Amino acid sequence: MDKSQQIVAKDSMDGELATLNLGPTHPATHGIFQNVLTMDGERIQSAEQTVGYIHRAFEKIAERRPFNQITTLTDRLNYCSSPINNLGWDMTVEKLIGIEVPKRVDYMRVIIMELARISDHLVCNCVIGVDTGALTGFFYLFQERERIYDMFEEVCGARLTTNIGRIGGFERDFSPELYNKLNAFLKEFPKRLEDFENMLCRNRIFMDRTIDVGPISAERALNYGFTGPNLRAAGVDYDVRVMNPYSSYQDFDFKVPVGKSGDTFDRFNVRQEEIHQSLSIIRQALDKMPAGNYHADVPEFYLPPKQEVYRSMEALIYHFKIVMGETDIPSGEVYHAVEGGNGELGFYLISDGGRTPNRLHFRRPCFIYYQAYPEMIKGSMLSDAIVTMSSLNVIAGELDA
Amino acid sequence: MSEIKIADAPQGLEGEGFFATKIGDVIGLARANSVWPLPFATSCCGIEFMGTMSSNYDMARFGMERLSFSPRQADLLMVMGTISKKMGPILRQVYEQMAEPKWVIAVGACASSGGIFDSYSVLQGIDKVIPVDVYVPGCPPRPEQIIDGVMHIQELVKEESLRRRYTQEYKTLLESYNIK
Amino acid sequence: MDKELLINAIESRFPGITEASSEPFGLLTLEIAPQNLKALVHWLKDDEQMNFIFLTDICGVQYPNQGNREFAVVYHLHNLEANFRLRLKTFVGRENINVPTICDIYSAANWMERETFDFYGIIFEGHPNLKRILNMDEMDYFPMRKEYPMEDATRTDKDDRFFGRIGNESVTFDNKKALAKGNNHG
Numbered sequence: 001m002d003k004s005q006q007i008v009a010k011d012s013m014d015g016e017l018a019t020l021n022l023g024p025t026h027p028a029t030h031g032i033f034q035n036v037l038t039m040d041g042e043r044i045q046s047a048e049q050t051v052g053y054i055h056r057a058f059e060k061i062a063e064r065r066p067f068n069q070i071t072t073l074t075d076r077l078n079y080c081s082s083p084i085n086n087l088g089w090d091m092t093v094e095k096l097i098g099i100e101v102p103k104r105v106d107y108m109r110v111i112i113m114e115l116a117r118i119s120d121h122l123v124c125n126c127v128i129g130v131d132t133g134a135l136t137g138f139f140y141l142f143q144e145r146e147r148i149y150d151m152f153e154e155v156c157g158a159r160l161t162t163n164i165g166r167i168g169g170f171e172r173d174f175s176p177e178l179y180n181k182l183n184a185f186l187k188e189f190p191k192r193l194e195d196f197e198n199m200l201c202r203n204r205i206f207m208d209r210t211i212d213v214g215p216i217s218a219e220r221a222l223n224y225g226f227t228g229p230n231l232r233a234a235g236v237d238y239d240v241r242v243m244n245p246y247s248s249y250q251d252f253d254f255k256v257p258v259g260k261s262g263d264t265f266d267r268f269n270v271r272q273e274e275i276h277q278s279l280s281i282i283r284q285a286l287d288k289m290p291a292g293n294y295h296a297d298v299p300e301f302y303l304p305p306k307q308e309v310y311r312s313m314e315a316l317i318y319h320f321k322i323v324m325g326e327t328d329i330p331s332g333e334v335y336h337a338v339e340g341g342n343g344e345l346g347f348y349l350i351s352d353g354g355r356t357p358n359r360l361h362f363r364r365p366c367f368i369y370y371q372a373y374p375e376m377i378k379g380s381m382l383s384d385a386i387v388t389m390s391s392l393n394v395i396a397g398e399l400d401a
Numbered sequence: 402m403s404e405i406k407i408a409d410a411p412q413g414l415e416g417e418g419f420f421a422t423k424i425g426d427v428i429g430l431a432r433a434n435s436v437w438p439l440p441f442a443t444s445c446c447g448i449e450f451m452g453t454m455s456s457n458y459d460m461a462r463f464g465m466e467r468l469s470f471s472p473r474q475a476d477l478l479m480v481m482g483t484i485s486k487k488m489g490p491i492l493r494q495v496y497e498q499m500a501e502p503k504w505v506i507a508v509g510a511c512a513s514s515g516g517i518f519d520s521y522s523v524l525q526g527i528d529k530v531i532p533v534d535v536y537v538p539g540c541p542p543r544p545e546q547i548i549d550g551v552m553h554i555q556e557l558v559k560e561e562s563l564r565r566r567y568t569q570e571y572k573t574l575l576e577s578y579n580i581k
Numbered sequence: 582m583d584k585e586l587l588i589n590a591i592e593s594r595f596p597g598i599t600e601a602s603s604e605p606f607g608l609l610t611l612e613i614a615p616q617n618l619k620a621l622v623h624w625l626k627d628d629e630q631m632n633f634i635f636l637t638d639i640c641g642v643q644y645p646n647q648g649n650r651e652f653a654v655v656y657h658l659h660n661l662e663a664n665f666r667l668r669l670k671t672f673v674g675r676e677n678i679n680v681p682t683i684c685d686i687y688s689a690a691n692w693m694e695r696e697t698f699d700f701y702g703i704i705f706e707g708h709p710n711l712k713r714i715l716n717m718d719e720m721d722y723f724p725m726r727k728e729y730p731m732e733d734a735t736r737t738d739k740d741d742r743f744f745g746r747i748g749n750e751s752v753t754f755d756n757k758k759a760l761a762k763g764n765n766h767g
Contacts, residue, residue, distance in 0.1 A: 025491060025495060027468075031442070031443070031447070032488065051714060052485070052713075052714055052715035052717075053485060053487050053488045054443050054485050054488065055485050055487065055522045055715040056520060056523055057518070057520035057521060057522050057523070057731065060521070061517075061731060063731075064731050072517055076444070076445055079444065079445040079448055095606060123451075140456075142451065142457070143455070143456040143457055146452065159449070160445060160448060160541050161540060161541060223634075223687060223689065224688045224689050225635070225636055225637070225689030236661075333606075334605065334606045334608075335606075335608055335657060335668070346638055346657070348640060359640075359642045359643070361638070361640040361642075363637060363638040367692065368693065371689070371691055371692045396443060396444055397445060400715060401715065487716070519731070520731055521724050521730075521733045522715075525733075525736055525739065529738075
């Protein structure tokens with residue numbers, strides 16, 4: 001480590017302050033985060049963060065990739081809920097070129113995005129459990145989480161980095177098997193989730209470990225640019241799905257859970273309740289699923305079926321133009337935000353009419369709210385700092401871009 | 402009857418009341434079935450590793466119940482995810498802290514070759530800084546693939562000569578990485 | 582709140598401050614000179630009627646060949662109560678690349694400005710800790726600038742000719758060699 005980055009404990013009067021290097025490969029941080037802590041016994045006096053350990057230059061690479069190839073990058077932003085990122089990006093491009101997708105596509109997207117949100121929140125809440133000493137819940141729910149991956153696999157063939165969705169819709173329609181899996185999941189998962197809740201929510205040890213741990217006030221949270229469950233736990237009901245509905249979210253009836261004190265317990269419970277709301281949204285979408293096509297009728301941007309490419313001249317031309325990046329894209333600048341697993345995930349796209357974006361900036365919620373971490377853990381115990389970090393759900397891929 | 406499968410005994414000379422075999426085979430057998438992995442998970446592959454660890458795929462079946470988060474007690478360094486140039490020296494430090502004998506598995510395209518991230522900030526494969534025994538392809542690899550890689554490591558461990566770490570060849574390999 | 586109200590309020594409070602305005606995809610965009618930016622943002626946040634309490638994002642943009650308007654810093658503000666978003670842009674040139682910091686107004690701006698500095702080398706005056714955030718401290722150029730290649734120019738394992746890259750880059754071969762040697766940083 002570079003010595004100049006560390007806070008040296010020279011400001012202590014009796015020499016009892018210690019400098020502790022937490023990370024970047026600390027087992028309790030679940031990812032690559034470095035915090036140089038100045039400790040007074042067990043209490044944290046101050047913290048200095050270093051980030052960028054997996055900086056992969058997404059924004060630079062995006063300037064060299066055609067629009068439809070950027071989903072490989074968005075996949076790896078917040079890899080716990082990659083479909084939300086992918087579909088958010090597709091919607092951004094659709095907004096730029098002015099594609100109106102069929103209602104069915106919207107509903108299919110909602111189902112996929114809510115499944116992704118569940119899988120994201122499950123990772124976070126299971127890990128909070130693990131860090132407070134409850135490994136069992138992790139094993140319970142990861143079994144259920146695998147079923148979400150099975151469903152993604154059914155839709156697109158991949159588990160984690162899904163590359164789900166296309167500009168204009170989906171690559172193929174949902175299969176009957178997916179509906180079977182979805183219905184079974186909707187039937188059996190709530191029971192498991194309830195087991196998990198019974199185990200933790202009113203558990204004395206868990207409550208002692210999380211209540212009033214790492215709190216942040218609503219005012220500070222807003223000032224720090226918090227979004228998503230972490231902001232809602234502080235009591236602000238800001239949810240992009242409600243404020244700026246996209247993908248027909250206005251058709252669904254769901255609640256935005258909020259907490260009061262913005263502590264770890266509230267963050268846990270907000271996420272838990274959001275899982276229930278997501279399940280309800282998926283049920284509504286399944287019930288109301290409109291008939292129609294699974295993609296918009298935009299041959300300039302949506303790849304034709306492969307067998308058509310061999311048979312029809314028109315399909316061959318469109319196929320060639322899309323693959324070679326010869327399609328004209330209007331120039332302009334557009335900001336589109338979706339509610340990602342961790343909050344407002346924004347895409348700021350500037351196109352100059354070329355085959356690649358002139359500039360693409362991702363508003364990454366993790367990166368923005370993680371800077372509040374030193375303020376949240378100041379004066380707390382070291383073990384509390386670990387739980388606080390887990391409950392913030394900082395995802396390294398999204399943090400470091 | 403329990404369905405637990407017990408590892409096969411190595412080849413040897415068997416008679417009434419005795420069994421003779423090479424000590425290297427016995428140690429190899431013991432080592433291979435009690436590898437302590439150090440998960441060095443940085444990004445996406447780490448999430449698949451969590452899947453590999455938990456109930457459905459259950460890495461504990463391979464004698465890997467205990468994850469060793471301290472490099473001092475680990476036998477197997479599992480590098481999962483992108484290693485940036487900023488991270489490279491830290492990975493190397495972790496490797497140097499591990500005691501011999503040690504093995505390294507590079508899980509995923511990023512750890513093996515830089516993957517899709519051919520960019521200014523990403524190390525183009527961890528074999529630029531430390532020697533690697535097994536590469537697992539995939540972006541990310543499925544849990545089955547990770548298990549397959551681990552089983553390859555087990556084969557290596559089982560077969561490895563007890564003297565390998567003292568050979569000139571091995572010393573030259575480490576020297577080429579400037580590791581003492 | 583609506584567009585007219587906002588523009589009129591800004592015009593009466595800071596006459597002539599808006600250098601250009603547009604509304605791409607329904608998002609009001611105002612162009613402000615760097616020296617006026619801080620006062621405006623401060624007022625937008627603190628004024629009860631304006632109430633832009635939420636800073637969504639800051640990012641840098643480069644427009645090559647625009648002379649002393651080569652770099653832009655783009656701010657996205659959000660009035661959560663009225664659900665009104667506003668985009669502010671300020672342009673600077675390569676020579677005088679200074680923009681006032683707003684991280685004493687929004688705490689969130691701290692890392693966003695450091696990231697913009699890291700990528701484009703835009704200096705945020707008054708920032709308490711303006712140093713690289715994502716890249717290594719030793720890095721001696723600003724990687725997001727268009728004149729630098731995406732790939733690491735010093736890497737030896739991949740031959741660009743086999744990836745169809747020679748000729749596609751904005752950087753010429755000579756330039757690349759110079760980069761590898763470590764001169765020619767902007």
